[in-house]
Amino acid sequence: MHVLCGTRQGVYRGRPGEFDDATRVLDSDRVMRIRQFGPRVYAATRSGLYRSLDGGDSWTRLETPQSEVYSVLEAPVGEQLFAGTHPAHLYVSTDGGDSWTERAGLQRLPSRETWHTPRHRNEAHVRSLGAVGADRLVAGIEVGGVHRSEDDGATWTERNDGVHDDIHHVLVRDTDHWVASTGNGLYRTRDAGQTWTRLDEALSNRYFREAFAHEGRLYAAATAGSPPTWGSPSDTDAALYESDDDGDSLRPVEYAGGPGAFVLSWAADDGNVYAGTTSGLVLRRDDDGWFGVGSVPSAVASLAAVAASESR
Template structure:
């Protein structure tokens, strides 16, 4: 089952091989869906939305997990089952499930998760600088991931605020921007932070595509020689980094000269991928049975098998700026 997020909730495709002109069925009505994630050791799928964090064991029924800050922009988990939520304004919360409950409702019908704020996140040296004027001078935690280099290591990407890491499950944090003076710093306008492997992260930002193989100690640009420097999403599969880029922000994506591209980075070389929806910006990616699945800002969902693209179906994108975020997740 393929799940896709849109501006008004989560949608379901029962498979990836049905009629190509079908429209996905909505199973969760919510605010804009920012992330859809599944985790080893936790059943089901988690949807981080602007109206809360929701969990579904089956992609059909959903429960609000009651994060203290309503606008949840990211969700992560450690291998031991510890759940984390990143919010707007930029805060990180750690959640503990009640005994005997993997996820869902407690015995009294309320959320089965007890949340506490990771207060060390607020003590990062650059914290007072995290803001963007067009976002009401607020920042948001766009991604939370476990780094497989250590069972207790978390990394967080903040828009606007950079990349930060914790080696103790969120209690204390350090900045992972790289060295500005050496020119190997990641841009702090993080749109998506993807963990490709132990110590290897890819950051899609408003001013370029960056990668670290040193746990954030230094960064390198991956987008040298391309005109598109506004990246919304990044993903890796079988050693290749994929990224959806455009010339400018989402307000321009329907302009005749928006010129979006899907890029593949292999062995340091950046190449444009031939893509049937050439005038659509890729805003979500996932892997399903080893294949790359993408969604665009206009709601096209496609899968790439053996170098050939096939349409999965259409995702409704009813927002004022269509499909700025279209996260995807495969639920077995």
């Protein structure tokens, strides 16, 4: 097994405990998301969508209608490939990325004209995509809220009542059970977004990038402000939280690099949980806590634990 780290400089590959010798396997613009579906690994980046068929050793760029790809999903796995882009559009391919069709229903949502922010060229992007059952999808828009489709992305309904609209990630825990990480809070729904519960009311830090769940435990991290405030490690002021009660209580835990290293991403394999930080430090959770296992030259925006290629 090795871990792929998506950074501002492309994708790095390292073995647990050997990240100081990590190798850059994809030279690209900023990586937004790395995801694996079956034997296929995808890197959604600001310079396009890339696919690897050998665990990340080599990559092929897939031509997409928009060049800036922020999210990727196979649903059903092996049958349909979705790409969420900047500006905020959703495309689907049924031939492995050779051709694409837009799911234009996303553009017809009542709130569509409000999807923009000065920080992102007065536009928005499809930051998160998840499958929540047969023909059911959930999309998180930065900035534009959470939306659900029950017909394979053809039409959509808004699920924004009670959740902040600056969506960074939607963690799908079950068909109706999701956790949304936003620029102002961590939220949970157990009814497919019809109602939301805010989980961070007792915390001072409110900027969340991504939550993660593994073996019944929920993991999250937060800072006091958005990226423009992270001028130095002392300004980052990050905290890492764990919860064994589905987020009803979030307990802060110590970790290597904190509070100057904000956790942006997560992955798990063989009972191990990994975290990637703004400083490039990669952490691993063991029985005694969170410890550094190496680093890469840039912030780790996304992580994936994948099987090593048999050719290596």
